[in-house]
Amino acid sequence: xxxxxxxxxxxxxxxxxxxxxxxxxxxxxxxxxxxxxxxxxxxxxxxxxxxxxxxxxxxxxxxxxxxxxxxxxxxxxxxxxxxxxxxxxxxxxxxxxxxxxxxxxxxxxxxxxxxxxxxxxxxxxxxxxxxxxxxxxxxxxxxxxxxxxxxxxxxxxxxxxxxxxxxxxxxxxxxxxxxxxxxxxxxxxxxxxxxxxxxxxxxxxxxxxxxxxxxxxxxxxxxxxxxxxxxxxxxxxxxxxxxxxxxxxxxxxxxxxxxxxxxxxxxxxxxxxxxxxxxxxxxxxxxxxxxxxxxxxxxxxxxxxxxxxxxxxxxxxxxxxxxxxxxxxxxxxxxxxxxxxxxxxxxxxxxxxxxxxxxxxxxxxxxxxxxxxxxxxxxxxxxxxxxxxxxxxxxxxxxxx
Numbered sequence: 318x319x320x321x322x323x324x325x326x327x328x329x330x331x332x333x334x335x336x337x338x339x340x341x342x343x344x345x346x347x348x349x350x351x352x353x354x355x356x357x358x359x360x361x362x363x364x365x366x367x368x369x370x371x372x373x374x375x376x377x378x379x380x381x382x383x384x385x386x387x388x389x390x391x392x393x394x395x396x397x398x399x400x401x402x403x404x405x406x407x408x409x410x411x412x413x414x415x416x417x418x419x420x421x422x423x424x425x426x427x428x429x430x431x432x433x434x435x436x437x438x439x440x441x442x443x444x445x446x447x448x449x450x451x452x453x454x455x456x457x458x459x460x461x462x463x464x465x466x467x468x469x470x471x472x473x474x475x476x477x478x479x480x481x482x483x484x485x486x487x488x489x490x491x492x493x494x495x496x497x498x499x500x501x502x503x504x505x506x507x508x509x510x511x512x513x514x515x516x517x518x519x520x521x522x523x524x525x526x527x528x529x530x531x532x533x534x535x536x537x538x539x540x541x542x543x544x545x546x547x548x549x550x551x552x553x554x555x556x557x558x559x560x561x562x563x564x565x566x567x568x569x570x571x572x573x574x575x576x577x578x579x580x581x582x583x584x585x586x587x588x589x590x591x592x593x594x595x596x597x598x599x600x601x602x603x604x605x606x607x608x609x610x611x612x613x614x615x616x617x618x619x620x621x622x623x624x625x626x627x628x629x630x631x632x633x634x635x636x637x638x639x640x641x642x643x644x645x646x647x648x649x650x651x652x653x654x655x656x657x658x659x660x661x662x663x664x665x666x667x668x669x670x671x672x673x674x675x676x677x678x679x680x681x682x683x684x685x686x687x688x689x690x691x692x693x694x695x696x697x698x699x700x701x702x703x704x705x706x707x708x709x710x711x712x713x714x715x716x717x718x
Contacts, residue, residue: 398597417452491518499588
């Protein structure tokens with residue numbers, strides 16, 4: 318009877334070596350490597366060659382771009398999800414999609430184990446393993462990079478000895494992860510928090526210093542989700558791709574931050590997320606126009622909780638579903654248009670309109686024809702001040718004792 322392991326395969330050095338490790342060190346007869354397309358900018362063909370050279374019995378490519386956009390990206394936009402108020406969860410959102418696809422293959426094959434290429438230092442181990450357990454309860458999870466603490470040079474030598482044609486070299490400066498929602502960059506020169514990010518680290522955004530003249534775009538939303546860019550209706554994946562290109566030309570969405578990882582360390586992270594940053598700013602502006610004050614305040618309190626939950630790998634959790642149910646309830650009337658000016662390094666909201674707006678110009682205006690009930694303000698303030706006056710009187714009494 319043969320034993321089978323199913324690997325979340327990226328096609329890079331680590332997971333290519335993992336294929337050989339699974340056979341040589343872990344004793345699996347069959348290894349199935351699963352590539353999951355979530356919109357990363359890559360040519361998958363070399364990954365097929367590397368996977369086979371490393372000893373994979375099969376290399377599968379599963380297209381999950383639209384599913385990723387319509388599920389994870391859509392929910393992140395409704396949640397205005399920004400971890401630490403800045404990071405739009407680029408990698409954190411893709412991991413449950415990839416893990417779910419791998420678990421589906423493992424279930425179909427009756428595999429004994431699922432495998433990921435994460436180290437013990439990163440957040441992705443949580444995201445993969447919690448997702449694996451949620452979608453394939455009881456499955457054995459193997460993390461070869463956590464078990465084999467090899468240096469990059471040692472991995473390169475191991476790959477060379479087995480004829481695995483990896484592209485990485487010991488001089489590769491960065492670790493890159495990307496998908497349709499953005500790009501994450503770490504390692505190399507970025508590990509020094511004092512060092513400015515080198516321009517060669519960026520690929521999705523141009524330098525803000527070379528940005529063209531400001532340009533305005535109009536984003537249309539329906540029930541909280543973007544559905545059109547400049548009057549052209551687009552599926553979410555296509556709209557994100559188009560906006561990444563347009564806003565990226567202005568350097569919008571460059572994020573340089575010290576991030577608090579779930580495993581208890583700080584890391585210096587660089588991100589490029591032009592569409593995410595632009596869409597979240599636009600969505601927040603539309604919510605401010607449409608939601609009631611209490612809805613808005615409650616939602617803003619829950620948004621960072623949603624972001625941390627997903628960042629920590631708990632996509633498949635009842636709490637995330639409960640947050641989503643509340644967010645969905647608030648979005649029923651969040652329909653309208655937002656005008657955004659793309660400028661050097663920033664996306665600035667310059668206009669908003671909605672048939673469901675709670676903004677009333679006649680109430681807010683100080684001009685002729687305004688309708689605010691000024692005569693009601695005095696009574697409102699008298700009631701509002703009752704507790705303040707009682708507390709002040711108590712303070713005076715206790716001060717004399």
